[in-house]
Amino acid sequence: RVKSATKGSAAMFNVAMEREALERMAIEQSLRQAILDKRFCCAFQPKVDIRTREIKGIEALVRLRDDDGVIQAPGTFVDLAVELGLIDELTHLVLAEITRSIDLIDAAFGAGANISINVAARQAGNFAFMQSFAAALAATGFPSRFVVEVTEDAFVAKSHFQGEILPLLRKIGVGISIDDFGIGYSSLSALADITADEIKIDRSFITDIHKRPRSQGILKAIESLSEALGMTVIAEGLETFEELAYLQAATNIRYAQGYYFSKPIFLEELKPAVHTIGSGRPRAAGREIEPA
Numbered sequence: 086r087v088k089s090a091t092k093g094s095a096a097m098f099n100v101a102m103e104r105e106a107l108e109r110m111a112i113e114q115s116l117r118q119a120i121l122d123k124r125f126c127c128a129f130q131p132k133v134d135i136r137t138r139e140i141k142g143i144e145a146l147v148r149l150r151d152d153d154g155v156i157q158a159p160g161t162f163v164d165l166a167v168e169l170g171l172i173d174e175l176t177h178l179v180l181a182e183i184t185r186s187i188d189l190i191d192a193a194f195g196a197g198a199n200i201s202i203n204v205a206a207r208q209a210g211n212f213a214f215m216q217s218f219a220a221a222l223a224a225t226g227f228p229s230r231f232v233v234e235v236t237e238d239a240f241v242a243k244s245h246f247q248g249e250i251l252p253l254l255r256k257i258g259v260g261i262s263i264d265d266f267g268i269g270y271s272s273l274s275a276l277a278d279i280t281a282d283e284i285k286i287d288r289s290f291i292t293d294i295h296k297r298p299r300s301q302g303i304l305k306a307i308e309s310l311s312e313a314l315g316m317t318v319i320a321e322g323l324e325t326f327e328e329l330a331y332l333q334a335a336t337n338i339r340y341a342q343g344y345y346f347s348k349p350i351f352l353e354e355l356k357p358a359v360h361t362i363g364s365g366r367p368r369a370a371g372r373e374i375e376p377a
């Protein structure tokens with residue numbers, strides 16, 4: 086009796102595992118197919134000078150178009166693409182879309198705006214991929230407009246990124262940005278050994294910054310260290326007027342990116358000549374904001 090019950094639950098367990106494995110295979114298959122069909126597009130989110138509202142740069146954020154036209158955010162597929170070894174192709178597709186659309190991008194955001202592309206930490210440490218990516222960036226003819234965004238994890242000791250790959254990018258004029266800073270494994274002191282042009286403070290520190298003394302302290306520390314190291318600081322995920330007001334009143338942080346200024350925008354939604362965000366009389370929650 087006991088024996089057969091055990092057998093039964095083992096069988097049920099196998100059925101569940103099998104179903105899970107099948108579901109996973111279906112997701113993998115649809116991701117592979119999406120890459121074959123090039124069913125990806127980018128949304129672009131500006132990095133804004135909080136004093137002048139000028140657009141310093143834009144970040145390309147990849148999106149997947151399902152067969153049925155539904156748009157998927159990268160949270161649902163980027164990790165899987167990394168795991169399946171499909172991310173390199175995806176990154177080349179992102180660069181190809183930017184290159185193809187550069188006139189439209191420039192008309193909307195200004196030809197001076199730099200263009201950030203996200204690279205997963207695992208890609209960043211892969212010499213063969215980064216060599217081909219650097220070559221593709223150089224082949225655009227305007228490599229110095231690009232910025233590669235990587236998380237702190239790319240800078241861990243055993244990664245080839247800082248030692249061998251970063252010089253490749255520097256040689257062709259590509260900028261380096263540390264994404265999501267503050268939530269990875271590196272300590273503040275590790276920053277001293279990192280050579281990057283820009284540091285993006287993770288959204289978790291910016292949310293409700295005006296009412297969170299601990300985040301304020303961390304922000305100040307990151308800011309002064311970055312200043313000393315000559316890195317540009319960007320606040321990520323700025324959503325509210327109160328957060329902006331805090332940054333302006335209590336910090337020297339000059340750039341921010343977030344829904345407050347703009348959500349990521351698709352190329353087809355772009356209107357020419359909006360080189361500043363909220364120019365004229367910007368409003369938030371019914372209030373007028375005076376540019377400092």
Ligand code: C2E
Pocket residue numbers: 130145146147158159160163172175176179202203204205234264265288321322323324342343344345349
């Ligand atoms: P990330 O590079 O840190 O990008 C910022 C994410 O925060 C984006 O999500 C953006 O839409 C979102 N965001 C921006 N402002 C706000 C805000 O004010 N509030 C909130 N709640 N969210 C905001 P998204 O587009 O879903 O991308 C998620 C992550 O996927 C990115 O985080 C990046 O790590 C990764 N990713 C995106 N595109 C690529 C790509 O082409 N290649 C690789 N390897 N990763 C990518």
Ligand code: MG
Pocket residue numbers: 144203234264
């Ligand atoms: Mg990023």
Ligand code: MG
Pocket residue numbers: 264265285287321
């Ligand atoms: Mg980020």
Ligand code: MG
Pocket residue numbers: 265288
């Ligand atoms: Mg993030």
